[in-house]
Amino acid sequence: MSTILAEKILPTGQSLQIAQGDITLENVDAIVNAANEHLQHGGGVAWSIVRRGGDVIQDESDAWIAKHGLVPHSRPAWTSGGSLSARYVIHAVGPVWGDGDEDAKLAAAVTGSLRVADELGLSSIAFPAISTGIFGFPKERAAGIMLKSIKEYIEKETSTLKIIRLVLFDDATVEAFLGVWRMEN
Numbered sequence: 001m002s003t004i005l006a007e008k009i010l011p012t013g014q015s016l017q018i019a020q021g022d023i024t025l026e027n028v029d030a031i032v033n034a035a036n037e038h039l040q041h042g043g044g045v046a047w048s049i050v051r052r053g054g055d056v057i058q059d060e061s062d063a064w065i066a067k068h069g070l071v072p073h074s075r076p077a078w079t080s081g082g083s084l085s086a087r088y089v090i091h092a093v094g095p096v097w098g099d100g101d102e103d104a105k106l107a108a109a110v111t112g113s114l115r116v117a118d119e120l121g122l123s124s125i126a127f128p129a130i131s132t133g134i135f136g137f138p139k140e141r142a143a144g145i146m147l148k149s150i151k152e153y154i155e156k157e158t159s160t161l162k163i164i165r166l167v168l169f170d171d172a173t174v175e176a177f178l179g180v181w182r183m184e185n
Contacts, residue, residue: 001021001025001026001027002019002020002021002023002025002026002126002165002167003019003020003021004017004018004019004165005018005019005020005174005178006018006178006181006185010151010154012154012155013162014154014159014161014162014163014164015162015163015164016147016150016151016164016165017163017164017165017166018165018166018168018174018177018178018181019126019165019166019167019168020167020168020169020171020174021167021168021169022048022167022169023045023048023049023126023128023167023169024048024049024052024053024084026085026086026126026165026167027085027086028085028086028124028125028126028163028165029086029088029117029120029122029123029124029125030078030081030086030087030088030090030116030117030120030122030124030125030126031049031081031084031086031088031089031125031126031127031128031167032076032089032090032091032092032113032125032126032127032128032130033045033046033049033089033090033091033128034046034092034128034129034131034133034135035061035076035077035091035092035093035094036093037070037071037072037093038070038071039058039061039062039064039065039071039077039091040061041057041058041061044133045128045133046091049084049089050082052083052084053081053082053083053084053089054082054083055082056079056080056082056083057079057080057081057082057089060079061077061079061091064077064078064079064091065077071091071093072093073092073093073094073095073105073106073108073109073112074108074109074112075112076090076091076092076093076109076112076113076116077090077091078090078091078116078120079091086126087122088122090113090116090125092109092110092113092130093109094106094109094130094131094135094137095109095131095135095137096131096135097131097135097136097137097138098136102131102137103141103145106130106137106142106145106146107149109130109131110127110130110145110146110149110150110153111149111152111153113125113127114150114153114154114157114159114161114164115153115157117159117160117161118157118159118160118161121160122160122161123160123161123162123163124161124162124163124164124165125161125163125164125165126165126166126167127146127164127165127166128166128167128168128169129142129143129146129166129168129169129173129176129177132173132176139172139173139176139177140176140179140180142176143176143177143179143180143181144180144184146166147166147180147181147184150164
């Protein structure tokens with residue numbers, strides 16, 4: 001289980017949290033995977049999720065691609081959580097830094113993940129710092145976009161979500177997100 005480092009109850013009643021830990025151990029309805037559009041989970045958070053959750057996650061991802069094609073930023077795929085505590089994995093495709101329009105693509109991935117969670121009727125979700133690892137997105141910039149996207153979505157949509165948690169693994173990412181959090185709250 002992660003350690004909650006910051007929490008805010010939003011005006012709509014949801015708990016928005018920043019935590020440090022291993023997202024694959026989160027006891028939430030869904031965890032978000034920082035995926036590529038092919039849903040090939042060979043590195044980073046994606047590899048960790050499949051390693052802990054089992055090959056069924058990759059198998060279901062392959063079946064999703066066969067049925068639906070490549071995954072766009074705005075419409076994440078979802079699979080079961082395999083042997084994870086989370087019932088679902090929402091596979092959000094974040095932008096690769098330098099590909100263009102990165103801010104809008106990251107916002108779309110976050111908003112799309114929240115929409116999928118609501119479509120599934122979930123009450124809790126955990127996000128990693130999407131695109132800040134091997135995709136190279138600057139951590140502080142990602143923090144601002146992710147926090148803003150979550151708040152805007154919750155303000156505009158009727159959501160089933162009660163807990164929205166950002167689960168960050170390393171100290172540098174935690175400090176970047178907490179720095180932005182402190183400026184905004």
